[in-house]
Amino acid sequence: MRNVVVLGVAQTKFTGPQEKTGVELFAEASSEAIAESRITPGDVQALFLGNALGDFCEGQGMIQAFIAQNIGCPGIPANKYDGACASASVAVRDAYVWVASGQYDIVLAGGAERAATMGTALATRTFAMFSDSRYEFPAGITFPGVFAMLSHLYSKRYDVPLDLLKEQMATVSVQSYRHGMYNPKAQMHKEVTVKDVLSSFMVSTPLQLHDCCPFSDGAAAVVLASEEAAEKLTDKPVFIIGAGQASAGPLAGQKETLPRIYSRELSSKRAYEMASVGPEDIDICELHDCFSIASIIAAESLGFFDYGTAGAAWMKGEADIGGKVAVNPSGGLKAKGHPIGATGAAQVYEVVRQLREEVEPERQVPGAKIGMTDTLGGDGGTLVNMILKRGW
């Protein structure tokens, strides 16, 4: 397998409902990523795109083919991936595999979504399609509902009183909102307090509005190249050194490990082993904080903190810049936003720019050398972890 480099990266501003089409959003991100890579669209040999709900968002299936033609790459192979909220990470990982294998030298990957355009009712319906439609959706489960149930289970399993857990979860959200304040691409630019979180609208007990990420529109794009091709194009190569992926069945079928998400444990183990690094080596991690409790669960399964202790770690600043590992300096899904088909590529965008020390000084992780992404689709049905390393 060949070494693979991330060249240019780009992200549109993530927003609420807006008027640009999915094609236009991805065109905006990809043209910027292509320009930053010092290549032309004619150099792109294949497109790997995350887009989970284009058919529901704007009545557009097979969007990847229209994008390829639209952005000046007509005729190239164009693949679309649905890994629910991890769609873009599946796309980037597959792009990585194809370049590493020697099949392609330069590819474009990323994703686009207009989840906010759907409005809350349809978005809630379609996100619930990533739960088991025959055996679990009939009971009325929704996405917040899944993580709400994991919150209660977490409280019992690790003997963290619910009031304390709620305060810990609120602290996770407060940190994410704070970083989002300094991210010009973030959807949310507001400072909230623990009290604000705990007094916000109840969505699905015990999750309140500020425990939940928003519905978002947006796109993100990355250009991957073989090390050889990249040598002529950049003197700041960021290498993908680990790329793990795993799957899991319906939530009830994960009874042995919940509230842990065992697909994450498989996926991250694969990524760590491939990269020959461990959790202690990770300087910055963009992890899948679709809900505040999801951050706590993820940080434990990734090996940053012991089971049952991540909430306390957040309260001590150990998951912040300057702590043990800087989690979600972008603002995460909570503040940056979560256009589900694009989210994983936006995590790569953030990690690459952190490693290049290009982000706003208020949220730059000083001297970051190794970064990680963590993207979850459904209730653990799809899980992708990637590890990236500064190459200079």
Add this chain to the structure above:
Amino acid sequence: MKYTLTFDEYNKALKKNRLLGLTCTGCGEVITPPVMICPACYGKNLEITELKGEGIIQTFTVNFVAAQGRECEVPYTVVMVELDEGPWIMGNLVDVDPAVVNIDIIGKRVKMGETIGTRVFPGDAYSAGDAARPLFQFE
């Protein structure tokens, strides 16, 4: 290879308040909802079995924001029940006002039962038909 217990058969039975699953003849694992291959031993020989529909609440949520078309159901309580035979299953707790449901219900015993009957999600434009769901009440 024949699919031993289809959704259609499971759904028809659940509408009559009968909860079906599978028993693996290789290792004895009881499984519901149905699958092709035993998740415990990867055995292929599965037999249809009827579960009692009794167990303990492992976790829950009271949901206030419903999916499109189901707004009239809120608030409602979703429970994850560990059945006595082993599997976990998602259903609704129906004999308690959602307003008073709290974390103390975890660990409580519940059962499906004739007295509470069944409830069927009637289906929508995307669901390829209806789907029954297990209803639970405290024992």
